[in-house]
Amino acid sequence: MIDTKKIVDVAEQNMEGTDLFVVGCTCSHANEVELTIDSDTSVGIDACVELSRRIEACFDREEEDFSLTVASAGIGSELKHLRQYKKLIGSPVEVLLLSGVKITARLDEANEEGITLSYEEKQAVEGRKRKELVTVTRRYPFVQIKWTREWLDFK
Structure with missing residues (x-):
């Protein structure tokens, strides 16, 4: 071989x-x-x-x-290098965490430690009865990520 x-x-x-x-x-x-x-x-x-x-x-x-x-590397393939992440900053991505949670979000930042994502999430807002959509920004270290792919929305 x-x-x-x-x-x-x-x-x-x-x-x-x-x-x-x-x-x-x-x-x-x-x-x-x-x-x-x-x-x-x-x-x-x-x-x-x-x-x-x-x-x-x-x-x-x-x-x-x-x-x-x-x-x-195809559009739907998993990102494996930091250069691939940096190329997609500002673009939507799909991330599967090791916990099994799947997130579709905008990739805001990527460095050697992990990535920063922005996405909308329903949260309880003080003074309101119903949960409302709020844009959240969270940091995820690579040790918590199973895979990341570029997200294409065909709608």
Whole structure:
């Protein structure tokens, strides 16, 4: 089985000087390698094709037989790097906490410790009988988050 670290190292060398970065790399038992990349702006299919060709040129097919797929991180895929979070600041995201609570909110801030989200929540307001929608801003450390995804509202 081919070492995915070698693939990632070659990919990172070929992406130096660009805004592309590696999100993940997996390899099946049949040596089917999938390299997922992202960008601070956007990833075009031409960038995936070019990177795939450059990576394959660095390996001897006689020695290591593998199938390589280079793909961009999709809109619905989980965020795995801080750069992906920073790209989405100001955008709606869906967050699943380890406690099982799912939150749809606007991503306000992201740093090494966690993220800050703003969303509307029904709360009791003093002097009112019914709960009212109030915008709340909360900080969530990454240790409390199971996954985060970009949220697309099709309504």
